[in-house]
Amino acid sequence: MTDCAKCKNRASCFNELSINDLSKVTNNKVEINYKKGETIIKQNSFASHIYFVKSGLVKMYIENKNKNLTLEVAGSGSMYGITSLNYNKNYNFSLAALNDVHVCEINVEVINNIIKNNIGFSYDVVNQLNTTINKLISKVNCLSQKQTSARIADMLIELSDNVYKKQSFIMDLSRKDLAEITNMATENVVRTLKDFEQEKIIKLVGKKISIIDYEKLRKYS
Amino acid sequence: MTDCAKCKNRASCFNELSINDLSKVTNNKVEINYKKGETIIKQNSFASHIYFVKSGLVKMYIENKNKNLTLEVAGSGSMYGITSLNYNKNYNFSLAALNDVHVCEINVEVINNIIKNNIGFSYDVVNQLNTTINKLISKVNCLSQKQTSARIADMLIELSDNVYKKQSFIMDLSRKDLAEITNMATENVVRTLKDFEQEKIIKLVGKKISIIDYEKLRKYS
DNA sequence: CGCGAGCTTGACGTTGTTCAACTAGAGTGG
DNA sequence: CCACTCTAGTTGAACAACGTCAAGCTCGCG
Numbered sequence: 495m496t497d498c499a500k501c502k503n504r505a506s507c508f509n510e511l512s513i514n515d516l517s518k519v520t521n522n523k524v525e526i527n528y529k530k531g532e533t534i535i536k537q538n539s540f541a542s543h544i545y546f547v548k549s550g551l552v553k554m555y556i557e558n559k560n561k562n563l564t565l566e567v568a569g570s571g572s573m574y575g576i577t578s579l580n581y582n583k584n585y586n587f588s589l590a591a592l593n594d595v596h597v598c599e600i601n602v603e604v605i606n607n608i609i610k611n612n613i614g615f616s617y618d619v620v621n622q623l624n625t626t627i628n629k630l631i632s633k634v635n636c637l638s639q640k641q642t643s644a645r646i647a648d649m650l651i652e653l654s655d656n657v658y659k660k661q662s663f664i665m666d667l668s669r670k671d672l673a674e675i676t677n678m679a680t681e682n683v684v685r686t687l688k689d690f691e692q693e694k695i696i697k698l699v700g701k702k703i704s705i706i707d708y709e710k711l712r713k714y715s
Numbered sequence: 716m717t718d719c720a721k722c723k724n725r726a727s728c729f730n731e732l733s734i735n736d737l738s739k740v741t742n743n744k745v746e747i748n749y750k751k752g753e754t755i756i757k758q759n760s761f762a763s764h765i766y767f768v769k770s771g772l773v774k775m776y777i778e779n780k781n782k783n784l785t786l787e788v789a790g791s792g793s794m795y796g797i798t799s800l801n802y803n804k805n806y807n808f809s810l811a812a813l814n815d816v817h818v819c820e821i822n823v824e825v826i827n828n829i830i831k832n833n834i835g836f837s838y839d840v841v842n843q844l845n846t847t848i849n850k851l852i853s854k855v856n857c858l859s860q861k862q863t864s865a866r867i868a869d870m871l872i873e874l875s876d877n878v879y880k881k882q883s884f885i886m887d888l889s890r891k892d893l894a895e896i897t898n899m900a901t902e903n904v905v906r907t908l909k910d911f912e913q914e915k916i917i918k919l920v921g922k923k924i925s926i927i928d929y930e931k932l933r934k935y936s
Numbered sequence: 937c938g939c940g941a942g943c944t945t946g947a948c949g950t951t952g953t954t955c956a957a958c959t960a961g962a963g964t965g966g
Numbered sequence: 967c968c969a970c971t972c973t974a975g976t977t978g979a980a981c982a983a984c985g986t987c988a989a990g991c992t993c994g995c996g
Contacts (some may be wrong), residue, residue, distance in 0.1 A: 504853050556856050563859055570904065577849060580842045609838060616837040617830060621801045624933070625845040628798060628807060631786065634855040638784055638898045642984070659790060669943065677859045679985050684944055700993090863952070890975060900953050905976055 503548055505573050510614030522601040528591040535589035543599040550595030551666055564674040567657055579606060592666040600685050619649035637677050645676040646686045649715035654705055662704035724769055726794050731835030743822040749812040756810035762799035764820040771816030772887055775808050785895040788878050800827060813887040858898050866897040867907045868935035875926055882926035
């Protein structure tokens with residue numbers, strides 16, 4: 495188990511903590527490895543821990559009867575569970591591993607106690623929550639206002655800019671995953687990607703997507 | 716101008732402030748009345764103030780080329796602008812008055828300073844932001860997963876339970892406003908409301924809506 | 937080499953938008 | 967007090983976007 499005081503890829507809020515607080519965290523956490531496809535947080539389960547992704551890629555999604563909706567795909571440094579702190583006692587989303595993922599799970603009461611007492615930590619959390627809110631606002635606007643091709647374009651830009659941070663990337667996501675991100679039928683994801691390929695905007699080779707014409711993608715978006 | 720220390724309908728976070736901090740707020744705020752239809756916050760404008768609704772009803776919405784999307788309708792006690800604090804320097808939404816509205820506008824730097832230094836205030840803000848996030852998650856799920864009749868049902872329940880807090884209420888919202896809340900064409904709002912009326916779920920008399928069969932509404936939702 | 941899950945393609949159906957026309961009601965000026 | 971106008975609300979029909987269904991394909995893996 496890593497000592498939080500020495501952790502190199504901890505979330506920014508932990509930089510605000512004293513050695514004392516950090517050791518409290520160290521003593522109240524577990525580190526767990528999840529394999530691709532495994533569920534990390536199950537929607538509606540009791541909110542007992544806060545989760546920090548140390549490595550790997552996760553998707554945060556809402557489960558519905560017919561269809562899931564993916565709200566976010568994120569990697570190292572992302573944090574989950576704070577939003578369930580005082581809202582109700584249960585997570586209102588699920589979290590799953592898209593590839594092999596390493597996660598720190600910290601007892602919710604310990605974190606709650608720190609937020610209540612450490613102003614630096616608390617201020618950092620406010621800023622993180624604000625970012626989450628603003629992303630959600632973009633998301634709801636994107637899904638409800640844009641048509642399918644624009645949503646695919648948005649997603650490709652997001653994956654390229656913020657998830658894989660490369661123009662060309664091998665996805666850990668299936669076509670169905672892409673459909674759950676863009677709120678489309680899987681078949682239409684395929685069709686739209688094909689269209690983009692024919693317009694020479696992207697190049698598809700199996701799970702690898704290369705963005706060729708970034709500008710055209712922005713236009714669609 | 717009201718002294719914040721004596722204000723009866725201030726947001727909960729202000730209960731955490733010292734007399735000293737409260738007088739700082741009092742000295743850095745303005746109180747403004749807006750008439751029905753007036754814009755309070757304009758999307759993309761410089762984020763210079765935090766807004767507290769003391770009375771009246773407001774809608775928070777996103778402006779798009781073709782269509783606006785209303786994210787929230789809220790009354791007394793609601794607070795806007797915190798989310799723009801450190802995200803970027805501009806509001807990414809608009810706020811407008813649905814009837815006559817009384818608002819406190821507090822300088823953003825003053826609030827930022829308080830959040831940075833007052834742990835009680837900061838903790839309260841964290842909880843408020845969590846609530847906002849969870850509402851947004853419901854919203855995005857509702858808009859993207861449910862069909863029109865369910866969205867109308869959801870909206871009616873929301874208006875009845877949380878906005879007007881009555882089974883029967885005279886709306887300050889036009890059919891177009893309802894369309895922007897549910898992300899529908901105005902025509903379809905009219906049709907769906909008519910359908911509900913024929914099924915004896917609601918009663919319509921001009922701007923007055925009465926919910927007759929709450930259970931059926933929940934079923935649709 | 938064969939199996940199966942995920943991917944792809946085309947045809948078709950449904951939902952909800954758009955358009956155009958009409959109605960009702962509120963405000964205005966002669 | 968009545969025509970006039972303007973806006974919000976309403977209705978029906980045509981249309982488009984997207985989802986659904988069914989079938990075939992591909993590739994990795996045993």
